[in-house]
Amino acid sequence: xxxxxxxxxxxxxxxxxxxxxxxxxxxxxxxxxxxxxxxxxxxxxxxxxxxxxxxxxxxxxxxxxxxxxxxxxxxxxxxxxxxxxxxxxxxxxxxxxxxxxxxxxxxxxxxxxx
Amino acid sequence: xxxxxxxxxxxxxxxxxxxxxxxxxxxxxxxxxxxxxxxxxxxxxxxxxxxxxxxxxxxxxxxxxxxxxxxxxxxxxxxxxxxxxxxxxxxxxxxxxxxxxxxxxxxxx
Numbered sequence: 001x002x003x004x005x006x007x008x009x010x011x012x013x014x015x016x017x018x019x020x021x022x023x024x025x026x027x028x029x030x031x032x033x034x035x036x037x038x039x040x041x042x043x044x045x046x047x048x049x050x051x052x053x054x055x056x057x058x059x060x061x062x063x064x065x066x067x068x069x070x071x072x073x074x075x076x077x078x079x080x081x082x083x084x085x086x087x088x089x090x091x092x093x094x095x096x097x098x099x100x101x102x103x104x105x106x107x108x109x110x111x112x113x114x
Numbered sequence: 115x116x117x118x119x120x121x122x123x124x125x126x127x128x129x130x131x132x133x134x135x136x137x138x139x140x141x142x143x144x145x146x147x148x149x150x151x152x153x154x155x156x157x158x159x160x161x162x163x164x165x166x167x168x169x170x171x172x173x174x175x176x177x178x179x180x181x182x183x184x185x186x187x188x189x190x191x192x193x194x195x196x197x198x199x200x201x202x203x204x205x206x207x208x209x210x211x212x213x214x215x216x217x218x219x220x221x222x223x
Contacts, residue, residue, distance in 0.1 A: 004156070042118065043157075043201070043213040056210070090156065099144035099205045100164065105156035 003027040004106035006091050012112045013081065021076040021109045023091030029104070031097045032074040034066060037088040037108070049074060050097045081113045116140045118214035120202050125220045126192055134187045134200050134217045142207025148176055148187045149201040151216065157201055160187070189219075197221045 003026045013019050025032065034046040048056035049068040063085075065077040074091055088108045094101040117139045126132040138146070145164040149157040163169055163178035163185060175188040187200055199216040206212055 040122070040215055042215045043203075043211075045210060048210075097209055099209055100162060102147070102159045102162065103211070105158070107154075107156045 004091060004093055004104050006089075006106035006109050008109060009107065010110045010112075012114065013078070014114050015081060015083070017081075018077070018079040020078065021089055021091075021111075023074040023076075023106055025072055025074075025091075025093040025104070025106075027093055027104060029093040029095050030071050031094045031101070032068060032071070033092040033094075033103065034074065034076055035090040035092065037090055043090070047076075048097060055097065078111075081111075083113050086111055086113045116206065116212045118202055118204060118212055120200075120214040120217045122215070123218045123220065125222060126189075128192055128194060128221055128223050130192050131188065131190050132192060132219065134189070134202075134219065136185045136187070136202035136214055138183050138185070138202070138204045138212070138214075140204045140206045140212050143180060144205040144207065144209060146176075146178055146185050147201075147203045147205075147211070148185075149203065150198050151201060152198045160200075192221050194221050194223070 005024050007022045031050045036044040046060045047066040052068050067075040090108045091106040092103040094103045120136045148160040151157040161176040168177045173190045178185045199218045201216045202214040203211045
């Protein structure tokens, strides 16, 4: 039973649509992450929030826009996506950002861009 | 650049032992993680190594050699439920996790 939930689990959208992914963690953690997972590729870190402040933005295109209203919730707003953005989007949380911090993952949102 | 290498796929027999290797080249090293990910599910934490040597946890063990940039995950008494992808990840000097592409382990009866 995971302490990190994500909605929706599956999403199909056209390139002109706007949608949002939601992540919620029930673990009392202070750091939250967005990852992109494509088939047979390493997890790609997209954004990191520590105590609601964005600390990392790994050259992610502006069509992806994160929002972290509090330490328990994280959103990823999507607009004018491309077919190559189709992937599994994983949210994770950890107590803080640090070397030994175990990250706990949500089940992901499977996104298909047509 | 930063790089994590692990085999793409491995096959093993139920009840046997399998070793999944991971080699890394990163800017700094602050620990190495192994995660398990079943198809369609979230990655889940298996182990963390920061010092050289073997860490044993039930049927799973993880080994680290920092001088060689090398780790392995050892799975004993394999069960069908161990069929999954195993992800190796290294924390670099900026405390970012650098991930390998994962090793898909197939267990046959």
